[in-house]
Amino acid sequence: MKPIKSVKIGSVTLGQGQPIAIQSMTNVNTADIPAAKAQIQALSDAGCDIVRLAVPDEAAAKAMEVLRKSSPVPLVADIHFDYRLALMCIERGVSKIRINPGNIGGEEKAKAVAEAARKAGIPIRIGVNGGSLEAGLLEKNDGNLARAMVESAKRHVEILNRYDFDDIVLSMKSSTVKTTIEAYRFAREEFPYPLHLGVTEAGTYQDGVVKSAIGIGALLADGIGETIRVSLTDDPVREAEVARRILKALDLGGNRVQVVSCPTCGRTKIDLIAIAKAISDAVENIPAKLKVAVMGCVVNGPGEAKDADIGIAGGDGCGVLFKKGEILRKIPENQIIPELLAEIEKMIKE
Numbered sequence: 095m096k097p098i099k100s101v102k103i104g105s106v107t108l109g110q111g112q113p114i115a116i117q118s119m120t121n122v123n124t125a126d127i128p129a130a131k132a133q134i135q136a137l138s139d140a141g142c143d144i145v146r147l148a149v150p151d152e153a154a155a156k157a158m159e160v161l162r163k164s165s166p167v168p169l170v171a172d173i174h175f176d177y178r179l180a181l182m183c184i185e186r187g188v189s190k191i192r193i194n195p196g197n198i199g200g201e202e203k204a205k206a207v208a209e210a211a212r213k214a215g216i217p218i219r220i221g222v223n224g225g226s227l228e229a230g231l232l233e234k235n236d237g238n239l240a241r242a243m244v245e246s247a248k249r250h251v252e253i254l255n256r257y258d259f260d261d262i263v264l265s266m267k268s269s270t271v272k273t274t275i276e277a278y279r280f281a282r283e284e285f286p287y288p289l290h291l292g293v294t295e296a297g298t299y300q301d302g303v304v305k306s307a308i309g310i311g312a313l314l315a316d317g318i319g320e321t322i323r324v325s326l327t328d329d330p331v332r333e334a335e336v337a338r339r340i341l342k343a344l345d346l347g348g349n350r351v352q353v354v355s356c357p358t359c360g361r362t363k364i365d366l367i368a369i370a371k372a373i374s375d376a377v378e379n380i381p382a383k384l385k386v387a388v389m390g391c392v393v394n395g396p397g398e399a400k401d402a403d404i405g406i407a408g409g410d411g412c413g414v415l416f417k418k419g420e421i422l423r424k425i426p427e428n429q430i431i432p433e434l435l436a437e438i439e440k441m442i443k444e
Protein backbone atom coordinates (compact mmCIF):
# COMPACT_ATOMS: atom_id res chain seq x y z
CA MET A 95 0.00 0.00 0.00
CA LYS A 96 1.18 3.53 -0.75
CA PRO A 97 1.87 5.94 2.13
CA ILE A 98 -1.13 8.16 2.63
CA LYS A 99 -0.82 11.90 2.19
CA SER A 100 -2.20 13.86 5.08
CA VAL A 101 -5.02 16.24 4.28
CA LYS A 102 -6.29 19.07 6.45
CA ILE A 103 -9.97 19.89 6.57
CA GLY A 104 -9.99 22.96 8.77
CA SER A 105 -8.93 21.79 12.22
CA VAL A 106 -9.23 18.10 11.31
CA THR A 107 -6.33 16.17 9.81
CA LEU A 108 -6.88 12.97 7.86
CA GLY A 109 -4.15 10.36 7.62
CA GLN A 110 -0.79 10.02 9.37
CA GLY A 111 -2.14 8.12 12.34
CA GLN A 112 -4.86 10.66 13.12
CA PRO A 113 -8.16 9.34 14.54
CA ILE A 114 -10.76 8.32 11.96
CA ALA A 115 -12.94 11.40 11.45
CA ILE A 116 -16.71 11.03 11.58
CA GLN A 117 -18.81 13.00 9.17
CA SER A 118 -22.41 13.40 8.22
CA MET A 119 -24.47 15.64 6.02
CA THR A 120 -27.28 18.02 6.88
CA ASN A 121 -30.66 17.36 5.29
CA VAL A 122 -32.31 20.75 5.77
CA ASN A 123 -32.22 23.55 3.19
CA THR A 124 -28.70 25.02 3.44
CA ALA A 125 -30.08 28.49 2.71
CA ASP A 126 -32.33 28.23 5.76
CA ILE A 127 -29.60 29.46 8.08
CA PRO A 128 -31.28 28.88 11.47
CA ALA A 129 -32.27 25.32 10.52
CA ALA A 130 -28.85 24.49 9.04
CA LYS A 131 -27.07 26.05 12.01
CA ALA A 132 -29.12 23.99 14.47
CA GLN A 133 -28.44 20.79 12.57
CA ILE A 134 -24.70 21.45 12.33
CA GLN A 135 -24.65 21.95 16.10
CA ALA A 136 -26.69 18.77 16.68
CA LEU A 137 -24.31 16.80 14.46
CA SER A 138 -21.29 18.19 16.24
CA ASP A 139 -22.88 17.30 19.60
CA ALA A 140 -23.50 13.78 18.30
CA GLY A 141 -19.81 13.33 17.54
CA CYS A 142 -19.33 14.58 13.99
CA ASP A 143 -15.88 15.97 13.31
CA ILE A 144 -16.83 17.34 9.89
CA VAL A 145 -20.23 18.34 8.46
CA ARG A 146 -21.13 18.46 4.78
CA LEU A 147 -23.91 20.54 3.27
CA ALA A 148 -25.51 20.39 -0.15
CA VAL A 149 -24.93 23.55 -2.17
CA PRO A 150 -27.40 23.38 -5.06
CA ASP A 151 -27.70 27.13 -5.70
CA GLU A 152 -26.32 30.59 -4.99
CA ALA A 153 -28.46 31.11 -1.90
CA ALA A 154 -26.90 28.00 -0.36
CA ALA A 155 -23.40 29.07 -1.39
CA LYS A 156 -23.92 32.45 0.27
CA ALA A 157 -25.28 30.82 3.42
CA MET A 158 -22.07 28.79 3.74
CA GLU A 159 -20.17 31.88 4.82
CA VAL A 160 -22.50 32.61 7.74
CA LEU A 161 -22.71 28.94 8.66
CA ARG A 162 -19.01 28.27 8.67
CA LYS A 163 -18.37 31.29 10.89
CA SER A 164 -20.59 29.92 13.63
CA SER A 165 -19.84 26.24 13.09
CA PRO A 166 -18.02 24.28 15.80
CA VAL A 167 -16.68 21.89 13.12
CA PRO A 168 -15.23 22.31 9.61
CA LEU A 169 -17.83 22.51 6.85
CA VAL A 170 -17.71 20.88 3.44
CA ALA A 171 -19.62 22.18 0.42
CA ASP A 172 -21.16 19.42 -1.68
CA ILE A 173 -21.41 20.56 -5.28
CA HIS A 174 -22.57 18.82 -8.39
CA PHE A 175 -21.67 20.13 -11.83
CA ASP A 176 -21.70 23.91 -11.20
CA TYR A 177 -18.14 25.12 -10.85
CA ARG A 178 -19.28 28.68 -10.07
CA LEU A 179 -20.87 27.44 -6.85
CA ALA A 180 -17.56 25.79 -5.96
CA LEU A 181 -15.74 29.07 -6.51
CA MET A 182 -18.32 30.94 -4.43
CA CYS A 183 -17.95 28.48 -1.55
CA ILE A 184 -14.16 28.58 -1.67
CA GLU A 185 -14.30 32.39 -1.52
CA ARG A 186 -16.61 32.11 1.47
CA GLY A 187 -14.15 30.09 3.48
CA VAL A 188 -15.43 26.51 3.48
CA SER A 189 -12.94 23.86 4.62
CA LYS A 190 -13.39 21.42 1.73
CA ILE A 191 -15.22 21.07 -1.55
CA ARG A 192 -16.76 17.90 -2.84
CA ILE A 193 -16.86 18.07 -6.62
CA ASN A 194 -15.92 15.78 -9.46
CA PRO A 195 -13.72 17.81 -11.83
CA GLY A 196 -14.53 15.60 -14.81
CA ASN A 197 -18.22 16.44 -14.55
CA ILE A 198 -18.16 20.22 -14.46
CA GLY A 199 -18.08 20.99 -18.14
CA GLY A 200 -14.48 21.32 -19.21
CA GLU A 201 -10.83 21.69 -18.34
CA GLU A 202 -10.95 25.47 -17.87
CA LYS A 203 -13.57 25.14 -15.17
CA ALA A 204 -11.70 22.35 -13.44
CA LYS A 205 -8.55 24.44 -13.58
CA ALA A 206 -10.34 27.42 -12.03
CA VAL A 207 -11.62 25.29 -9.13
CA ALA A 208 -8.23 23.62 -8.57
CA GLU A 209 -6.46 26.96 -8.54
CA ALA A 210 -8.96 28.58 -6.20
CA ALA A 211 -8.81 25.61 -3.79
CA ARG A 212 -5.02 25.63 -3.86
CA LYS A 213 -4.93 29.33 -3.13
CA ALA A 214 -7.36 28.89 -0.25
CA GLY A 215 -5.40 25.85 1.02
CA ILE A 216 -8.42 23.55 1.07
CA PRO A 217 -8.79 20.00 -0.22
CA ILE A 218 -11.19 18.64 -2.81
CA ARG A 219 -13.00 15.35 -2.39
CA ILE A 220 -13.66 13.43 -5.54
CA GLY A 221 -16.75 11.37 -4.88
CA VAL A 222 -17.09 8.46 -7.28
CA ASN A 223 -20.51 6.86 -7.14
CA GLY A 224 -21.07 3.44 -8.71
CA GLY A 225 -24.51 4.51 -9.91
CA SER A 226 -23.35 7.47 -11.97
CA LEU A 227 -20.22 6.45 -13.83
CA GLU A 228 -19.15 7.96 -17.12
CA ALA A 229 -20.50 6.15 -20.18
CA GLY A 230 -18.44 3.23 -21.42
CA LEU A 231 -16.34 2.74 -18.29
CA LEU A 232 -18.13 -0.38 -17.14
CA GLU A 233 -17.79 -2.08 -20.54
CA LYS A 234 -14.16 -1.08 -20.71
CA ASN A 235 -13.58 -2.85 -17.40
CA ASP A 236 -15.38 -6.05 -18.49
CA GLY A 237 -18.37 -5.24 -16.31
CA ASN A 238 -16.27 -4.97 -13.13
CA LEU A 239 -17.91 -2.04 -11.38
CA ALA A 240 -15.24 -1.64 -8.71
CA ARG A 241 -12.50 -1.43 -11.37
CA ALA A 242 -14.61 0.99 -13.39
CA MET A 243 -15.03 3.20 -10.31
CA VAL A 244 -11.28 3.28 -9.78
CA GLU A 245 -10.78 4.25 -13.41
CA SER A 246 -13.30 7.03 -13.00
CA ALA A 247 -11.46 8.27 -9.89
CA LYS A 248 -8.20 8.18 -11.86
CA ARG A 249 -9.63 10.42 -14.56
CA HIS A 250 -10.81 12.98 -12.01
CA VAL A 251 -7.53 12.82 -10.09
CA GLU A 252 -5.52 13.29 -13.28
CA ILE A 253 -7.42 16.46 -14.08
CA LEU A 254 -6.57 17.96 -10.68
CA ASN A 255 -2.98 16.73 -10.86
CA ARG A 256 -2.60 18.45 -14.24
CA TYR A 257 -3.19 21.73 -12.47
CA ASP A 258 -0.71 20.81 -9.80
CA PHE A 259 -3.41 20.05 -7.30
CA ASP A 260 -2.79 17.15 -4.96
CA ASP A 261 -4.79 17.97 -1.84
CA ILE A 262 -7.32 15.25 -2.52
CA VAL A 263 -9.68 12.94 -0.62
CA LEU A 264 -11.41 10.12 -2.48
CA SER A 265 -14.61 8.21 -2.00
CA MET A 266 -15.71 5.16 -3.96
CA LYS A 267 -19.29 4.56 -2.91
CA SER A 268 -21.66 1.96 -4.23
CA SER A 269 -25.04 0.86 -2.91
CA THR A 270 -23.73 -2.72 -2.97
CA VAL A 271 -21.63 -3.55 0.04
CA LYS A 272 -19.32 -5.99 -1.76
CA THR A 273 -18.62 -3.58 -4.62
CA THR A 274 -17.95 -0.78 -2.16
CA ILE A 275 -15.41 -2.88 -0.27
CA GLU A 276 -13.74 -4.01 -3.48
CA ALA A 277 -13.57 -0.49 -4.92
CA TYR A 278 -11.97 0.96 -1.79
CA ARG A 279 -9.44 -1.86 -1.67
CA PHE A 280 -8.42 -1.14 -5.26
CA ALA A 281 -8.36 2.58 -4.50
CA ARG A 282 -6.03 2.11 -1.57
CA GLU A 283 -3.58 0.24 -3.85
CA GLU A 284 -3.86 2.85 -6.54
CA PHE A 285 -3.89 6.24 -4.80
CA PRO A 286 -1.93 7.94 -2.02
CA TYR A 287 -4.95 9.96 -0.89
CA PRO A 288 -7.05 9.63 2.27
CA LEU A 289 -10.24 7.68 1.70
CA HIS A 290 -13.68 8.79 2.80
CA LEU A 291 -15.60 5.56 3.43
CA GLY A 292 -19.29 4.98 2.98
CA VAL A 293 -21.89 2.69 1.48
CA THR A 294 -24.24 4.91 -0.44
CA GLU A 295 -28.03 4.65 -0.52
CA ALA A 296 -27.68 2.14 2.30
CA GLY A 297 -31.38 2.37 3.11
CA THR A 298 -33.53 3.00 6.14
CA TYR A 299 -32.19 2.70 9.66
CA GLN A 300 -31.89 -1.04 10.19
CA ASP A 301 -30.68 -2.01 6.72
CA GLY A 302 -28.44 1.03 6.57
CA VAL A 303 -26.81 0.25 9.90
CA VAL A 304 -26.04 -3.33 8.85
CA LYS A 305 -24.75 -2.40 5.40
CA SER A 306 -22.63 0.44 6.74
CA ALA A 307 -21.24 -1.62 9.59
CA ILE A 308 -20.22 -4.39 7.19
CA GLY A 309 -18.88 -2.16 4.42
CA ILE A 310 -17.14 0.49 6.51
CA GLY A 311 -16.18 -2.00 9.21
CA ALA A 312 -14.53 -4.48 6.86
CA LEU A 313 -12.39 -1.73 5.37
CA LEU A 314 -11.45 -0.13 8.69
CA ALA A 315 -10.53 -3.54 10.07
CA ASP A 316 -8.00 -3.79 7.23
CA GLY A 317 -6.62 -0.34 8.04
CA ILE A 318 -8.33 1.28 5.05
CA GLY A 319 -10.12 4.61 5.48
CA GLU A 320 -9.42 7.93 7.14
CA THR A 321 -12.93 9.34 7.49
CA ILE A 322 -16.37 7.73 7.49
CA ARG A 323 -19.91 8.67 6.66
CA VAL A 324 -22.80 6.37 7.48
CA SER A 325 -25.68 6.98 5.05
CA LEU A 326 -29.15 6.41 6.45
CA THR A 327 -32.59 7.40 5.26
CA ASP A 328 -33.14 8.87 8.71
CA ASP A 329 -32.14 11.75 10.96
CA PRO A 330 -28.45 12.50 10.23
CA VAL A 331 -27.77 12.62 13.98
CA ARG A 332 -28.38 8.87 13.93
CA GLU A 333 -25.71 8.54 11.24
CA ALA A 334 -23.19 10.09 13.60
CA GLU A 335 -24.28 7.80 16.43
CA VAL A 336 -23.91 4.70 14.25
CA ALA A 337 -20.52 5.90 12.98
CA ARG A 338 -19.35 6.24 16.57
CA ARG A 339 -20.53 2.73 17.33
CA ILE A 340 -18.71 1.30 14.32
CA LEU A 341 -15.49 2.95 15.47
CA LYS A 342 -16.03 1.79 19.04
CA ALA A 343 -16.63 -1.79 17.91
CA LEU A 344 -13.24 -1.74 16.18
CA ASP A 345 -11.49 -0.06 19.11
CA LEU A 346 -10.97 2.98 16.93
CA GLY A 347 -13.30 5.19 18.90
CA GLY A 348 -10.65 6.89 21.01
CA ASN A 349 -11.67 7.58 24.56
CA ARG A 350 -15.06 5.94 24.80
CA VAL A 351 -16.53 3.51 27.28
CA GLN A 352 -17.29 0.20 25.61
CA VAL A 353 -20.14 -1.93 26.99
CA VAL A 354 -20.17 -5.66 26.34
CA SER A 355 -23.27 -7.58 27.35
CA CYS A 356 -24.36 -11.16 26.90
CA PRO A 357 -27.38 -12.13 24.78
CA THR A 358 -29.17 -13.59 27.86
CA CYS A 359 -30.39 -17.20 28.02
CA GLY A 360 -32.36 -19.54 30.27
CA ARG A 361 -29.87 -18.92 33.09
CA THR A 362 -30.68 -15.20 33.28
CA LYS A 363 -32.69 -14.35 36.41
CA ILE A 364 -32.61 -10.54 36.32
CA ASP A 365 -33.90 -8.00 33.80
CA LEU A 366 -30.55 -7.88 32.05
CA ILE A 367 -31.84 -6.32 28.84
CA ALA A 368 -33.10 -3.23 30.69
CA ILE A 369 -29.95 -3.04 32.83
CA ALA A 370 -27.61 -3.32 29.83
CA LYS A 371 -29.55 -0.65 27.97
CA ALA A 372 -29.53 1.75 30.94
CA ILE A 373 -25.78 1.29 31.49
CA SER A 374 -25.05 1.61 27.80
CA ASP A 375 -27.08 4.84 27.52
CA ALA A 376 -25.53 6.30 30.67
CA VAL A 377 -21.94 5.79 29.55
CA GLU A 378 -22.51 6.67 25.89
CA ASN A 379 -20.78 10.05 26.09
CA ILE A 380 -18.27 9.43 28.85
CA PRO A 381 -14.79 10.10 27.46
CA ALA A 382 -12.85 7.24 29.06
CA LYS A 383 -11.21 4.11 27.72
CA LEU A 384 -12.98 1.53 29.80
CA LYS A 385 -14.64 -1.80 29.08
CA VAL A 386 -17.79 -2.53 31.06
CA ALA A 387 -19.41 -5.99 31.05
CA VAL A 388 -23.07 -6.62 31.78
CA MET A 389 -23.55 -10.38 31.95
CA GLY A 390 -26.57 -12.52 32.73
CA CYS A 391 -25.12 -15.07 35.11
CA VAL A 392 -22.22 -15.90 37.39
CA VAL A 393 -21.64 -19.27 35.75
CA ASN A 394 -20.19 -17.69 32.63
CA GLY A 395 -20.35 -13.96 33.31
CA PRO A 396 -17.08 -12.95 34.99
CA GLY A 397 -15.11 -15.56 33.05
CA GLU A 398 -16.49 -14.60 29.65
CA ALA A 399 -15.94 -10.93 30.42
CA LYS A 400 -12.59 -11.23 32.11
CA ASP A 401 -10.95 -8.70 29.85
CA ALA A 402 -13.49 -6.10 31.01
CA ASP A 403 -12.34 -3.50 33.51
CA ILE A 404 -15.53 -3.72 35.51
CA GLY A 405 -18.90 -5.40 35.27
CA ILE A 406 -21.77 -7.23 36.84
CA ALA A 407 -22.97 -10.79 36.47
CA GLY A 408 -26.59 -11.55 37.29
CA GLY A 409 -27.67 -13.93 40.05
CA ASP A 410 -31.16 -14.73 41.34
CA GLY A 411 -32.62 -11.25 41.91
CA CYS A 412 -29.16 -9.79 42.37
CA GLY A 413 -25.87 -9.17 40.62
CA VAL A 414 -22.25 -9.65 41.55
CA LEU A 415 -19.86 -6.83 40.89
CA PHE A 416 -16.49 -7.73 39.47
CA LYS A 417 -13.37 -5.77 38.59
CA LYS A 418 -10.75 -7.23 36.23
CA GLY A 419 -12.37 -10.68 36.64
CA GLU A 420 -12.28 -10.56 40.44
CA ILE A 421 -15.60 -10.71 42.29
CA LEU A 422 -16.07 -7.82 44.75
CA ARG A 423 -19.61 -7.97 46.20
CA LYS A 424 -23.28 -8.83 45.72
CA ILE A 425 -25.77 -6.11 44.77
CA PRO A 426 -29.60 -6.36 44.93
CA GLU A 427 -31.14 -6.20 41.44
CA ASN A 428 -32.73 -2.76 41.94
CA GLN A 429 -29.37 -1.30 42.95
CA ILE A 430 -27.31 -2.73 40.08
CA ILE A 431 -27.62 0.29 37.77
CA PRO A 432 -26.74 3.06 40.28
CA GLU A 433 -24.00 1.05 41.98
CA LEU A 434 -22.35 -0.03 38.76
CA LEU A 435 -22.47 3.54 37.45
CA ALA A 436 -20.98 4.85 40.71
CA GLU A 437 -18.17 2.28 40.46
CA ILE A 438 -17.52 3.25 36.83
CA GLU A 439 -17.29 6.89 37.84
CA LYS A 440 -14.91 5.99 40.65
CA MET A 441 -12.71 4.01 38.29
CA ILE A 442 -12.58 6.87 35.79
CA LYS A 443 -11.53 9.31 38.54
CA GLU A 444 -8.86 6.90 39.75
Ligand code: SF4
Binds near residue numbers: 359389395
Ligand atom coordinates in the same frame (compact mmCIF):
# COMPACT_ATOMS: atom_id res chain seq x y z
S1 SF4 B 1 -23.48 -15.02 30.47
FE1 SF4 B 1 -24.83 -16.50 31.45
S2 SF4 B 1 -26.87 -15.67 31.08
FE2 SF4 B 1 -25.54 -14.65 29.65
S3 SF4 B 1 -25.71 -15.89 27.80
FE3 SF4 B 1 -23.90 -16.59 28.92
S4 SF4 B 1 -24.68 -18.31 30.13
FE4 SF4 B 1 -26.47 -17.16 29.47
